[in-house]
Amino acid sequence: MTSQHSNAAQREQLAILTTFRRVPPLAVGHVRELRVRWALEEAGRPYQVRLIGSEDQQSPAYRQLQPFGQIPVYEENGLTLFESGAILLQIAERSTALMPTDEAGRASTKAWMFAALNTIEPHVLNLDDLDFFSAGEEWAAQRRPALEARVSKRLAELDNWLKDREYLAGQFTAADILMTTVLRALQHTDLVAQHPALHAYHRRCSARPAFAKALADHMALYDPSGQ
Numbered sequence: 409m410t411s412q413h414s415n416a417a418q419r420e421q422l423a424i425l426t427t428f429r430r431v432p433p434l435a436v437g438h439v440r441e442l443r444v445r446w447a448l449e450e451a452g453r454p455y456q457v458r459l460i461g462s463e464d465q466q467s468p469a470y471r472q473l474q475p476f477g478q479i480p481v482y483e484e485n486g487l488t489l490f491e492s493g494a495i496l497l498q499i500a501e502r503s504t505a506l507m508p509t510d511e512a513g514r515a516s517t518k519a520w521m522f523a524a525l526n527t528i529e530p531h532v533l534n535l536d537d538l539d540f541f542s543a544g545e546e547w548a549a550q551r552r553p554a555l556e557a558r559v560s561k562r563l564a565e566l567d568n569w570l571k572d573r574e575y576l577a578g579q580f581t582a583a584d585i586l587m588t589t590v591l592r593a594l595q596h597t598d599l600v601a602q603h604p605a606l607h608a609y610h611r612r613c614s615a616r617p618a619f620a621k622a623l624a625d626h627m628a629l630y631d632p633s634g635q
């Protein structure tokens with residue numbers, strides 16, 4: 409095989425992450441492509457980025473990749489996946505950096521991946537939605553305490569779980585990537601900081617070099633001036 413051919417083969421195998429070319433300032437640092445970048449960095453998996461605009465979101469071709477026109481989309485070795493949780497599971501299944509090798513650890517990792525997306529994230533997003541899109545409305549001020557209480561209840565439960573654990577499923581896994589990126593959406597509040605074990609966990613995960621690299625690449629794309 410010539411070097412030209414082997415380069416072409418390498419290019420073919422490079423994973424592709426599809427994300428938005430531009431996002432609103434409010435979303436910078438929080439777009440779900442960040443989760444995928446972080447997982448790929450932890451797994452030591454090189455990838456290329458494909459950028460799309462709002463016009464692509466509507467196209468029938470893109471809807472074949474992502475039926476809801478959203479990002480991220482992930483492609484590797486002929487597979488195409490949407491849903492950030494499913495993408496992380498796919499990457500984690502092929503990397504011991506993100507998924508334990510024993511049956512119990514794998515089961516626990518998957519349970520915590522779902523917990524991040526299904527038990528924690530909906531409450532966090534409800535609060536975000538109110539804070540970012542309805543702040544100042546009288547009804548929002550009335551509604552907020554109940555939404556915050558729901559988030560706080562879950563955070564207290566997470567805090568309790570993490571009191572004698574470094575990571576959700578024992579070792580660092582894809583579940584920690586999902587949970588940390590979900591918790592990032594509370595950055596405009598002090599809710600995480602109110603829970604010492606959870607706060608320490610969040611800082612521990614966010615201090616990982618793979619996260620720093622993923623975040624730097626994310627910021628370079630969306631906010632080159634803020635680097």
Ligand SMILES: N[C@@H](CCC(=O)N[C@@H](CS)C(=O)NCC(=O)O)C(=O)O
Binds near residue numbers: 438480493
């Ligand atoms: N559950 C999906 C949500 C994806 C999602 O909401 N992506 C946002 C960017 S972070 C998006 O594409 N928003 C544009 C839209 O929904 O049209 C996942 O986890 O991948």
